[in-house]
Structure formats: structure tokens, C-alpha cells
Amino acid sequence: MTSPVRELHPKTESPVALHDRAMDNLRYIRETMERSGSFTHVSGLGGVAMGLVACGAAALAWTASTPTEWVTVWLVAAGISLGIAVLFMARKSKAEGATLLTGPGRKFAWSVTPPLVAGAILTVALVRAGAIDMLPGMWLLLYGTGIVAGGSHSVRPVPIMGAGFMAVGVAALLAPSAWDSVWGNVWMAVGFGGLHVIFGAIIWRKHGG
Amino acid sequence: MARQSALQRTDAAERSLGAVEGRSPEAGALELDRLIHERVRLGIVSSLAVNGSLTFTDLRDLLGITDGNLSAHARKLEEAGYVQCAKSHDGRAPKTEFRLTPKGRIELQAYLDHMEAIIQATRTQNGED
Numbered sequence: 582m583t584s585p586v587r588e589l590h591p592k593t594e595s596p597v598a599l600h601d602r603a604m605d606n607l608r609y610i611r612e613t614m615e616r617s618g619s620f621t622h623v624s625g626l627g628g629v630a631m632g633l634v635a636c637g638a639a640a641l642a643w644t645a646s647t648p649t650e651w652v653t654v655w656l657v658a659a660g661i662s663l664g665i666a667v668l669f670m671a672r673k674s675k676a677e678g679a680t681l682l683t684g685p686g687r688k689f690a691w692s693v694t695p696p697l698v699a700g701a702i703l704t705v706a707l708v709r710a711g712a713i714d715m716l717p718g719m720w721l722l723l724y725g726t727g728i729v730a731g732g733s734h735s736v737r738p739v740p741i742m743g744a745g746f747m748a749v750g751v752a753a754l755l756a757p758s759a760w761d762s763v764w765g766n767v768w769m770a771v772g773f774g775g776l777h778v779i780f781g782a783i784i785w786r787k788h789g790g
Numbered sequence: 791m792a793r794q795s796a797l798q799r800t801d802a803a804e805r806s807l808g809a810v811e812g813r814s815p816e817a818g819a820l821e822l823d824r825l826i827h828e829r830v831r832l833g834i835v836s837s838l839a840v841n842g843s844l845t846f847t848d849l850r851d852l853l854g855i856t857d858g859n860l861s862a863h864a865r866k867l868e869e870a871g872y873v874q875c876a877k878s879h880d881g882r883a884p885k886t887e888f889r890l891t892p893k894g895r896i897e898l899q900a901y902l903d904h905m906e907a908i909i910q911a912t913r914t915q916n917g918e919d
Contacts (some may be wrong), residue, residue: 603905609829610836610902617837617844617852744851 590625622686623739624790627669631662635773639766648713648780651760655716655769662773673790689731696727713760721772736788742780746772746788823871826901830855830863835898838873838890846886872897877889 631668638658646653674686700723707715725746732740753768784790827918832855836845844852850860867873872894876887890898 599908603908603912606827606832607905610832613833613836613853614840618812618839695865 582680595644596721619783622670622674622790623735623787623788624666624669624673625691625783627666627673627790628742628777628779630665630669632774632777632779632781634658634665635661635777636770639774642760642769643766644765645760648708648711648760651765652713653680654718655720655788656704658773664680676790688734692730692734693727694698696723696730698741699723714765715754716760717753717758717765717768718750718754718774720750721746721753721768724773725750736784738780738787742776745776745780749776804824817898822824825872826897828863830859831867832901834860834888834892835872835890837896838888843887843889845874846888849888857884891912 596748635658640652642651642654645654700720703723704716707713707719725748726745727741728743730742732743749768749772752762754771756768758768760764782789826835830853834849837849837852846857846860846864849864850857853860862913864873868875872892874889874890874891878885878887
């Protein structure tokens with residue numbers, strides 16, 4: 582094992598080398614910390630806000646008279662929620678002096694994105710096939726899958742929340758969940774509304790932001 | 791002439807090193823090197839600084855080193871009081887968990903301060919030239 586002790590000491594050593602070594606050491610520390618850290622920038626407040634948006638969307642979707650209206654309400658709500666999530670996570674990471682898409686943040690994003698993309702593609706396919714009643718279960722299940730996968734790089738409540746979404750999604754797929762019945766909106770409100778609010782509050786209390 | 795200037799800059803950097811912790815540059819640098827400056831030990835301490843605790847396996851995989859290498863370096867840090875090691879059983883499998891001590895956290899902070907001081911001193915000297 583070589584100890585760099587001697588390398589720091591000699592008076593004849595170039596100061597540029599010292600400076601470079603110090604920079605290199607700081608870079609190594611930062612990279613090690615990023616690699617080993619959990620993604621803690623999932624925002625609790627953002628989760629609560631997303632939940633409230635979903636509750637509002639459920640109430641609005643209940644008044645929809647056509648499948649197109651119903652799907653549109655939820656897609657708009659999804660877009661708003663995505664914006665809220667990114668905004669609150671960016672705010673939290675900035676407050677902690679970090680950047681959003683480095684280390685664990687990047688892993689989180691890469692884990693969450695594929696199931697969400699799959700969900701978007703399946704949404705188009707199911708709408709075209711007229712299988713609107715399958716949407717609540719599919720959305721909840723795939724969103725939960727993404728959160729569980731991303732949550733493996735984050736704090737403990739996040740993957741647990743993801744598992745909750747998956748469970749509600751399975752229930753919605755197996756139980757009645759017609760878009761124009763109360764059930765279709767109840768599953769959505771329980772999942773995207775209730776779980777986001779409950780776990781958002783837990784994350785807010787335990788992990789801040 | 792250039793060499794003399796370089797020597798002056800090195801002295802300035804080392805003075806900054808010592809000034810950070812209020813001890814002589816020689817003593818400060820020596821202590822750093824022995825305990826934290828070594829790459830693997832620096833990796834262990836840095837990893838533990840952002841995690842409450844890490845298991846032996848987690849640390850080994852994270853740093854990409856062998857069991858023996860991790861054991862040797864972790865022991866040195868433990869003897870210095872920088873990390874705490876707790877042994878338990880997860881079912882039948884033995885489990886070793888490491889945690890950074892308050893002393894280890896202070897020393898890591900001091901090390902970071904030292905590195906920043908070196909960079910700052912060099913920049914200051916370069917700016918004066």
C-alpha cells in the first residue's frame with residue numbers, strides 16, 4: 582500500500598501537482614458520495630400537491646360524459662402532476678446544494694422513466710382498442726412499478742408507496758373499474774390521490790421538503 | 791527563478807494546510823495522510839458520511855475492492871475511532887455494519903477544509919504572480 586504522505590511533503594514538489602491532487606481528491610469524494618447516497622430529493626410537499634391534483638381530477642372526471650373527456654381530464658392531471666414533481670424535486674435539491682440529475686438522481690430518473698413510457702404507449706393502444714376501463718389499473722400498476730424501481734435508490738417510504746400503487750392497480754384490474762362508474766374514479770382517487778397525500782406527508786415529515 | 795516561485799507557492803499551500811486545524815503544516819499533513827488521505831479509506835469515510843450505516847458487502851461492492859482490502863482499511867479507521875463496526879447476525883449469516891463516528895465526521899470535514907485550503911492557496915498565489 583502506498584501512502585501519499587511523502588507526496589504532500591517535499592518542498593520541491595510543484596504546487597500545481599498539490600493543487601491538482603487536492604482537486605482530484607475532492608472530485609473522488611464527491612463521486613463516492615453521489616454513488617453511495619440515496620436520492621433524497623423526492624419531495625414530500627410535491628407528493629401532497631400531486632395527491633390534491635389527483636383528487637380534484639377524480640371529481641372532475643366523475644362529471645365526464647364521454648371516454649375522451651375522461652381520458653383528457655386524467656392526462657391533463659398527469660401533466661400537471663409531472664410538472665409539480667419536477668419543480669418540487671428541483672427546489673428541494675437546490676435547497677440542499679445539489680443538482681437533480683447527478684448520481685442517485687440520475688438512477689432514480691432512469692428507473693422511473695421506462696414504466697412511464699410503457700404506460701404512455703399502452704394508453705394509446707388501449708384507447709384505440711376502446712378498452713378505457715383497463716386504464717385505471719394499468720396506470721396505477723405501471724406508475725407503482727416505476728416508483729418501486731426508482732425507490733430502490735431513494736428513501737424507504739418511496740418504494741413502499743410504489744408497492745401501494747401496484748396493489749391498488751391490481752385491485753383496479755381485478756375489480757370493477759369502468760370509467761363511467763364510481764369505481765373507475767375511486768381507484769384513481771385512492772391511488773393517485775390518497776397514496777400521494779399520505780406518503781407525501783410521511784416523506785415531508787421524515788425527510789423534509 | 792521559476793523554481794523559487796514554485797517553492798514559495800508550495801510553502802503557502804502547506805501553511806494553509808496547517809492553519810486550517812491550527813497545527814503545524816508538517817503535523818497536519820502527516821495525520822491526514824495516515825488516516826484518511828489513502829484512497830480506499832477516503833472512499834469508506836465518504837460513503838459512510840452520506841449513509842447512516844453500510845454493511846460490509848455494500849461497502850465492498852461500492853468501492854470495488856476485495857474483502858481483505860476492506861477489512862484491513864476498515865480496521866485502521868476503527869482503531870483510530872473514525873468508524874464504528876457492529877457485528878450481528880441476519881438469520882444465520884453474519885452481518886458487519888459500519889457507521890461513521892462523530893470524530894470521523896469531524897476529521898473528514900477537516901480533510902475537506904485542507905483540500906480546499908490547498909486549492910485556495912494555490913489560486914491566491916497564482917493570482918499574485
